[in-house]
Amino acid sequence: MSDIIPQLSLDCVIFGFHDSTLKVLLLKWKNSEEYSLPGGFIKQSESIDAAAVRVLNERTALDKIFLRQFHTFGKVRRYDNDVIRQKLSHLIEEPIFHERVVSVGYYALVDYEKVFPNPDIFTEKCEWVDIDEVPELLFDHNEILNKGLKSLRLELSFQPVGLNLLPDKFTMPDMQRMYESILGKKIDPRNFQKKILKTGIVIRLDEVKKGVAHKSPYLYQFDEKRYKEVLEEGGLFFS
Amino acid sequence: MSDIIPQLSLDCVIFGFHDSTLKVLLLKWKNSEEYSLPGGFIKQSESIDAAAVRVLNERTALDKIFLRQFHTFGKVRRYDNDVIRQKLSHLIEEPIFHERVVSVGYYALVDYEKVFPNPDIFTEKCEWVDIDEVPELLFDHNEILNKGLKSLRLELSFQPVGLNLLPDKFTMPDMQRMYESILGKKIDPRNFQKKILKTGIVIRLDEVKKGVAHKSPYLYQFDEKRYKEVLEEGGLFFS
DNA sequence: GCAAAAGTGTTGGGCCTACACCCATGA
């Protein structure tokens, strides 16, 4: 009995938000132009959720994280082995990829500014990539990423999201841009503000953000208690 | 390399609707009073979705089925091995359950009347059980069932369901009772009818159901084309 | 004729959408 569960892995779609755009954390493989999602295997002694937390912690150095399992990918040929072997021949001896692997997909929301990206042994870089500049990825990772994004959008449409994605203090336009970049469309600022304020999940502070060109926007903070209530009620609804 | 993927299984929560109540298909183990969900292992040569279809087909003899993967259960100790070994000692030699298993959960919606329940080699009966009369199940199957039901409710709240659960022709009260038994609460019949008719997913036939005591209800049929459109739009919203 | 279930309309309130102008700031 090996130390890890055979033929089972997990992959993480790690979302961050910066510069008004949604970003994903990708790994760049050594001596190549190939990218993939962070992932790993599940130890015999840890739950799959714990394994996801571990992988996330290894790549971002974060430990309090919002993580959600969204789908398990179990096609017989999830990707073309020959293509992978060719692309990674300089790194991998041989039949690492001989057996079929089923992978559990998780997505995570993290505070961009608190992340220290960290490559693993096969990769030379771990970096944020704009959601609409994601290149072709190794394995079936584009499919996993897309499904993860779809799941995030669905969740965002019915539940508050942002506590994990925004810094402690943020402006209403920040939050709106976050919603816009996840949903991939524009929202009217008046309607957006009304809707968010009505839920009571944020509190306006007596401060404004200084040093920005143009009118200084108010700063807000999440009311975590209220936020969790709304989560449970399943309130909030964006279409 | 064995014929099946080690340490990975799947379990199916199979929902049917009859006598105004939502039912689940359970297996009763030989010479005992123990029940479990139908499940199985995944062959090396089949996708996990295909494995779920196979399991479902083996238990119900149905082949065109509505199936949805809803969660993967991956705790280290999903259930107490000693308890299981004791409960099933008359059936199982020994260390079948020695290795930890991760299980992918699927739920299915089937037409009660078209199902021929079929036990497997460990079980003596395969039978429908009312959703609120489900006994304590083996393994962590109560947890799986509950999560499956929760997922079904969520889906039902935002998308039409019924094409797979109701017979070809059905009455509006039938459909309403189906919704009520899935959501676990009463709905106003006028509002229900208005909402369903507005979507256009059903068509009223020029027939009534005869032979029932009291006023004869109209029969309806799904407009499958429109049904699929509404599915894609994500219309329909029950809270 | 009686008991049981089916069928049916209206009203009020809340929520969502659409829409445009003024204000504050840094350059």
Add this chain to the structure above:
DNA sequence: TCATGGGTGTAGGCCCAACACTTTTGC
């Protein structure tokens, strides 16, 4: 002073929830 982005209110329509009586049928 100007350019840029932030901040704000109202009106119309739609959808939802609440609510009760009449009709039909089998017995």
